Structures are given as structure tokens and as C-alpha cells.
Amino acid sequence: MKRVALCYRKEESTKPYADALRSVGLEPVLVSPDAPLDSLDAVDGLLLSGGADLNPALYGAKPHPATSKPDNARDELEVGLISQAVAKDLPSLCICRGMQILNVALGGTLQQDIPNHRVRNPGDPGKAVHAVAVRSETLLSSVVRAASIGVNSRHHQAVDLLSPRLVVSGVAPDGIIEAVEVRGGGFLLGVQWHPENQIDQQAHRLLFERFATAVR
Numbered sequence: 001m002k003r004v005a006l007c008y009r010k011e012e013s014t015k016p017y018a019d020a021l022r023s024v025g026l027e028p029v030l031v032s033p034d035a036p037l038d039s040l041d042a043v044d045g046l047l048l049s050g051g052a053d054l055n056p057a058l059y060g061a062k063p064h065p066a067t068s069k070p071d072n073a074r075d076e077l078e079v080g081l082i083s084q085a086v087a088k089d090l091p092s093l094c095i096c097r098g099m100q101i102l103n104v105a106l107g108g109t110l111q112q113d114i115p116n117h118r119v120r121n122p123g124d125p126g127k128a129v130h131a132v133a134v135r136s137e138t139l140l141s142s143v144v145r146a147a148s149i150g151v152n153s154r155h156h157q158a159v160d161l162l163s164p165r166l167v168v169s170g171v172a173p174d175g176i177i178e179a180v181e182v183r184g185g186g187f188l189l190g191v192q193w194h195p196e197n198q199i200d201q202q203a204h205r206l207l208f209e210r211f212a213t214a215v216r
Contacts, residue, residue: 001027002215004045007081007098008032009052009074016125016196017049017095023199024212031081033073040084045091045215048078048098050194053157056112059104064112066156079105086165091187091214093207096155099180099190106163106182114156114176126197129153132178138169139181139189143210144203151178151193158192166190187214 004021006028008014018028026045031037040046055070056063058079063070078098082105085092094102100110128150134141141147149170159177162168170179170191182188187210195204 001025002044002212003027003029003042004047004215005029005031005037005040005043005081006047006049007074007078008049009071013049013051016194016199017047020196020199020208021047021212024205024208026212026215031077033071033077036077037081040081040088040090045093045211046081046085047211048082048092048094048101050096050098050154052097053112054097054100054104054110056110059109061109061112066113075101086182086185086188089186089188091211092189093187093211094190095196096192096194099192100157100159102188102190103159103163103166103180106165108159108163108166109161111158111160114158125154125194126152126199126201128198128201130172132170132172132193134179135169135171138167139187140169140179140191143189143206145206146203149203150201151191151195152197153192154194155192187211 004026021028052071053068131148166180178192180190198204
């Protein structure tokens with residue numbers, strides 16, 4: 001079975017990601033600052049999960065009052081891993097914080113607070129709360145096979161300046177960038193929503209299925 005590095009901070013948060021990976025035939029390898037992975041040579045793919053805000057110092061900014069206390073050890077670990085993955089063209093799925101790490105690691109910046117964009121649904125974390133317009137002729141378009149998909153929304157930060165190595169592949173109605181991919185690369189995709197909580201919905205399951213195909 002192909003193995004995917006799954007980065008996290010709180011082990012209890014890994015279950016939805018691990019379950020989604022296993023549902024498409026991939027085996028998660030848990031990676032954290034307390035159990036780091038120096039090299040991606042022993043795995044076949046990378047999944048960066050959600051979590052705390054990045055340290056704004058990574059992109060030359062001062063903290064906004066709404067920005068959470070940084071987790072520098074996790075930031076350092078994941079910036080290093082995604083940089084390796086991009087250099088190796090290793091299949092990577094970057095979710096929420098993971099998409100932000102992808103953009104920052106490649107020279108982009110973030111908006112530190114977007115009022116009223118985050119919507120929490122504790123009873124149903126997979127419930128769609130807004131649409132994402134999927135741009136044509138992108139990797140995301142080829143994966144989800146739709147011009148628009150419904151997504152959940154748990155982020156209060158988002159891409160500001162886009163890395164020149166990325167292209168936008170999905171946008172929310174309020175103009176927030178919701179999906180990016182590496183320009184001219186293989187499967188290196190970032191999404192701001194949480195498809196691991198929507199694995200029972202076709203478009204989001206297709207994300208994991210195509211990721212698994214790329215890993216194999």
C-alpha cells in the first residue's frame with residue numbers, strides 16, 4: 001500500500017484525514033514536530049492538514065490581533081516538507097492551513113483575518129456553506145468535473161499575494177481564493193475548505209481518488 005505523510009499537531013484531529021486516505025487505498029504516516037520526518041524519500045505523497053495560523057514573520061508581516069499564537073516548530077517542519085515536495089514533484093494535497101503553507105513557502109503572503117468568512121457547523125462539519133467557482137483548464141477542474149462545487153468554510157485567513165509559482169483554480173463568491181495549484185506541475189493542489197469532512201460527496205471524494213491515482 002502506498003504511504004502518504006500526514007502532517008498534524010493534535011493527534012485527535014487526524015482521524016478524518018486518515019479515514020479519507022484509507023478510503024482510497026492510501027496508508028497515512030503521521031508526522032508532527034514531535035515525530036518529524038526529515039525526508040520525503042520514504043513516502044509516496046504528502047498531505048498537509050488544517051490547524052493554527054502561520055507565523056506572519058514567514059511572509060514579512062506583523063501579527064494581526066486576530067492571528068493565533070504561532071506554532072513555529074510546525075511551521076518550520078511543514079515549510080521544509082512542502083518545499084521538498086514541490087522540488088520532487090511529489091503528489092501533495094494541501095488543506096486549509098496546508099494551502100496557506102504552500103503559498104507562503106513559495107513566496108506568497110496571507111490576509112490575516114477575513115471577517116465573517118468562517119462558518120462552523122459542529123453538528124455537520126461537511127455541510128456546504130458557500131460555492132466555489134472552479135476555473136476551467138485547471139487541475140481542479142479536471143478532478144471535480146464541475147464548474148462550481150459546494151464547500152464548508154472554517155478558515156479566517158487566506159491568500160493575499162499569490163506565489164508566482166501558483167495559479168488560482170477556485171474562487172469563492174466574495175473573491176477569496178479557495179484553491180491553488182502549482183504551475184506546470186503534477187498533482188500539487190491546495191484547497192481552503194475541508195474535503196476530508198465531505199468525503200461522502202462526489203466532488204470531494206474525487207479529490208482524494210485523483211490524489212491516490214497520482215500517488216500510485
